[in-house]
Amino acid sequence: MTGQPDYEIFEAGDVPLQSGAIFPAMKLAYKTYGALNSAKDNVILYPTSFSAQHVDTEWLIGPDGVLDSTRYFIIIPNLFGNGLSSSPSNSGIGSFPEVTYHDAIAVQHRLLTERFGITRLALVYGWSMGGMQTYHWAALHPAMVARAAVVCGSARCAPYNYVFLESAKAALTGDPAFRDGRFVEKPVAGYRAMGRVYAGWAMSHGFYRDELWREAGFTSLEDYLVRNWDTTFARRDANDLLTQAGIWQRGDISACPAFGGDLDRALGAIKAHMLLMPGATDRYFDVRDNEDELGKLVNAKSAVLHPIPSLHGHRAGNPVNNPRDQAFLKAEIAALLDK
Template structure:
């Protein structure tokens, strides 16, 4: 049995113009919504992740405590649980996959919260990586409905350098022999394994590999780490969904909508929620310098880098209690201990 619920949206028109006759938003909740509906936390998913991959930080004494908060994890479009290339009926698929944006994700999430739970205001939006992009979209598109934002290892607009990374991992999949006529005609095993190894080089820092920190989390060798951690992670996902989420990541821009018309400065200035922006000091995707530029344009935001050599994964420290403590402190500072 599925461990999540499905919210259905009929005739859901996407930002890029296509309409899904029936869009499906998969979600899971943790904790209890209080009588005033004032303890809601939204925690969107990151690249390639399902809710079950990121809910490790929910629990008593963890980053998000379900004894205090009602936490909703919506699975972003394209991740294989919500509407995605791998589960959409024809005429989609067969080289006609829709492009999902975070504007689409936020629109569906807003309806879920309002129509299913009667939630009009969020105490906190917490997100890492692509989840953080969604958090910042929430702050810009619904500034009066978000109390606080904790955006970890992320950006308000995908940078040119970040796009180079995304172009690279996309190429590892689409140059596989299984990619023909704009779609996968069989499982691209070689492409998926190459994808995972390229990703591993970007996700963790140079110091992480130099100090062989993979040994501290149960791997016998670097090859063991690459095969059992990285290849295993991406082999379990549909390649068409991985490509879809790359497109969403590339398109991420809180100002690319009818409200702001591409004016990033105005969009950042509209985020009035108390915010803590948390780049990792060794993140190769979202460097501190980029986050500093964006944070300086937000009226109520603090830049708080994570002092870690775990690279991008400092923002999702399921195996690193020290970095988890940094995240827990940030949430406590935003919404109380």
């Protein structure tokens, strides 16, 4: 990067975490798109997914995009551990504290209220870990969230999802660069192993059977694995990746203090218009987990489950260069915003 960074920092000061620890001088990096209107009622919050920074996800934003920045004021808060907000790689803290979605939402809430005076969100939209943050927003601030779109996300990390992450972590930490519980240098083989584990989980049986990687210009399966997956995680600090995997695995709206471990109560707290939009062939955010949740959204203004009819697995919800799934998302979000 040259010149000025393209994002702002919200200095949250010393933040008490859900774990009871205090995070010193915690920083939330964020970027805004479009303009806040005078009524402050055109706000969309768009939290980030695993290993992503706002530059990775802002492609969704635009006049013709899924999120329209000519009408809405869109804020991307970078999730802790992504290398821009407080993370092992930039905090100078030897033993990085255990952070949760609850902690992330608390600081995002302060950003919205303290810096912008925002008290109402037209929409919270998130994919994957962003979808889990969206669920937390809807449950923790029901009066504030008018609409929530959970794209390939869930209210808590399902056991199968947890096991997938165990395998990704084991692949990454099998590298010799992982010593005494942390990475002391770049895990070259570990990055590759984690990428290959992801390749199977993120996409579907049909994606590989029908060789849909050809649509993105890859010439062979090996070409796809090498160029799309082997180095996809190498751009991130490996300790940062472990921190975010931990947030993901601990993800559970019912674990927030307000709900005392009661998932029915946590889901019942939600009042927004809820759109659950899993990928029909997603393997770790399984449609069945959203199905279980749907019946418990008893106080939502509306709650619908609209799986994305796609062979792109988890990536159906992040359809870069995938016009079909992108059109589906766009139509669904337009309908949600009209509610």
